[in-house]
Amino acid sequence: MTEVWQLWTYLGQEPLLWLTLTLLAYLAGDGLSRLAKRAPLVNPVLIAVILLAAVLAITGTPYATYFEGAQFVHFLLGPATVSLAIPLFANLRLVRQAWLPILLALVAGSATAMGSAVAIGWALGLEGQTLLSLVPKSTTAPVAMGLSEAIGGAPSLTAVLVILTGITGALIVTPLMNALGVTDWRARGLAVGVAAHGIGTARALHVNETAGAFAGLGMGLNAILTALLAPLIVALL
Amino acid sequence: MILNIAIILCFQLVGEVLSRAVLPFVPGPVLGLVLLLAACAAFPRLHATIRETATGLLAHLSLLFVPAGVGVVSHWGLIAESGPALLVALIGSTVLALLVGVGVFRAVARITEGRA
Numbered sequence: 001m002t003e004v005w006q007l008w009t010y011l012g013q014e015p016l017l018w019l020t021l022t023l024l025a026y027l028a029g030d031g032l033s034r035l036a037k038r039a040p041l042v043n044p045v046l047i048a049v050i051l052l053a054a055v056l057a058i059t060g061t062p063y064a065t066y067f068e069g070a071q072f073v074h075f076l077l078g079p080a081t082v083s084l085a086i087p088l089f090a091n092l093r094l095v096r097q098a099w100l101p102i103l104l105a106l107v108a109g110s111a112t113a114m115g116s117a118v119a120i121g122w123a124l125g126l127e128g129q130t131l132l133s134l135v136p137k138s139t140t141a142p143v144a145m146g147l148s149e150a151i152g153g154a155p156s157l158t159a160v161l162v163i164l165t166g167i168t169g170a171l172i173v174t175p176l177m178n179a180l181g182v183t184d185w186r187a188r189g190l191a192v193g194v195a196a197h198g199i200g201t202a203r204a205l206h207v208n209e210t211a212g213a214f215a216g217l218g219m220g221l222n223a224i225l226t227a228l229l230a231p232l233i234v235a236l237l
Numbered sequence: 238m239i240l241n242i243a244i245i246l247c248f249q250l251v252g253e254v255l256s257r258a259v260l261p262f263v264p265g266p267v268l269g270l271v272l273l274l275a276a277c278a279a280f281p282r283l284h285a286t287i288r289e290t291a292t293g294l295l296a297h298l299s300l301l302f303v304p305a306g307v308g309v310v311s312h313w314g315l316i317a318e319s320g321p322a323l324l325v326a327l328i329g330s331t332v333l334a335l336l337v338g339v340g341v342f343r344a345v346a347r348i349t350e351g352r353a
Contacts, residue, residue: 046306116334134330160312177335
């Protein structure tokens with residue numbers, strides 16, 4: 001028994017174990033998502049996160065130890081963001097044709113995401129740092145955390161809110177758009193990229209290539225616009 | 238494969254440098270995206286070269302959010318402190334942003350593409 005314990009102590013401290021488990025948990029989530037024919041509620045990120053969180057809780061492993069291994073996967077977010085240029089280039093003609101709807105939907109969606117989050121939070125009694133941490137939650141995590149600090153929020157809380165917003169958007173976008181009868185993939189993609197950044201974009205890429213390209217565009221443009229609008233929204237408070 | 242990864246990382250690196258030096262409010266990878274898009278427009282062969290690698294990476298974009306997602310669970314105390322108000326604000330504003338975004342896009346597209 002002590003040998004098993006020693007082996008665990010060794011592996012638990014090494015990146016290999018947590019990197020492997022991250023990939024396995026994702027494969028399980030992605031497999032279930034495929035089995036469910038990409039049903040929106042069977043979200044691969046959500047399933048993998050729940051599985052890994054359970055393993056961490058059962059083994060009493062701190063998040064910092066887990067991240068030692070998982071950081072290799074996390075690092076790829078940067079190159080993946082750069083890669084969004086490829087579907088965007090393939091859809092460049094569609095983007096050029098629709099530049100005005102893109103621009104206006106971006107501004108309206110971005111302002112709504114920030115303004116309504118603050119309005120609802122304030123109406124429900126949130127205040128101070130917690131309320132300010134909500135403002136940049138629809139944009140991609142590095143921008144959101146930097147902005148949160150600049151406007152007086154708590155960056156660590158904002159990081160959590162960003163991920164939860166992404167998962168929320170990825171879960172509800174397909175049923176919501178289907179219920180509204182929206183068949184324009186450009187509109188669906190752009191809206192989810194603006195409202196739910198990369199996690200929404202990952203969902204859009206699974207559903208339709210054009211939607212994925214417009215989602216990536218919405219995410220990238222919203223990173224810039226949120227940085228410009230967030231201080232204005234805070235000044236209005 | 239390695240060449241393609243190196244190309245993508247180079248664009249990220251240049252984006253990161255630009256972000257630090259000139260445009261601190263735009264993240265490096267987003268600038269890298271813009272630069273790669275411009276480079277593809279100038280040299281269409283570049284698009285053909287890295288297409289497969291980029292598409293492969295994006296096919297599993299969901300995977301890349303898993304480590305940060307696990308972080309949410311370990312920071313759950315931050316959410317719990319504020320109770321349901323934070324979650325209601327988060328879900329409500331995401332639904333509203335989706336509705337407004339898609340509504341505005343469709344309304345403007347209907348006007349500008351009215352002849353279609």
